[in-house]
Amino acid sequence: MKQSDDAGLMNNYFDPNSMCTEEDFRLRFQMRRHVFERLLCDVQQVNPYFQQKRDRAARPNFSPHQKVTVALRMMAYGSPADSMDETHGMFESTCLNTVQEFCDTIVQLYKDEYLRQPNQEDMNQLIHKAEERGFSGMIGSLDYMHWDWKNCRIG
Structure with a gap:
């Protein structure tokens, strides 16, 4: 087989x-x-x-x-x-x-290339991408608990 x-x-x-x-x-x-x-x-x-x-x-x-x-x-x-x-x-x-x-x-x-702590250059790229997509302030607030979710029935 x-x-x-x-x-x-x-x-x-x-x-x-x-x-x-x-x-x-x-x-x-x-x-x-x-x-x-x-x-x-x-x-x-x-x-x-x-x-x-x-x-x-x-x-x-x-x-x-x-x-x-x-x-x-x-x-x-x-x-x-x-x-x-x-x-x-x-x-x-x-x-x-x-x-x-x-x-x-x-x-x-x-692990050394992809599974490591982000450096400042990585963080800058993430912040820039997030801002382009309307997620400014993303870093440090990854839980998004303050968002109102349109289809969420909780709350």
Whole structure:
């Protein structure tokens, strides 16, 4: 089942002749294809868990594409781990392990660049963007509890 699931995933989204357009890919994965490919390459280089392996019967195990896809689906859509068996042929325990490995690897890879305290330049960019969008004074007041929400039935 693993090989057919991987073949379907590759055929649908990653093969050069797939029917999936860039926009389809972005809607399905919540990111551009080149970003996915960068993530895939980066996690494979840092963590052997994301490299293709063979099981005890010498059959290919889950592919790196499958593992990263499952981790991203679970996080982006809140998909439960037990639902991945039906769509990707991966049992719940393997899915949970995959998400843990993926998260640990992402933190290891990108913490210095993306998971850090903002510096003054970052803050200036955030303030400028917020002001352009009508959210002046955003920094320091992220809860927005003072706003009247049009569709909120509380209060």
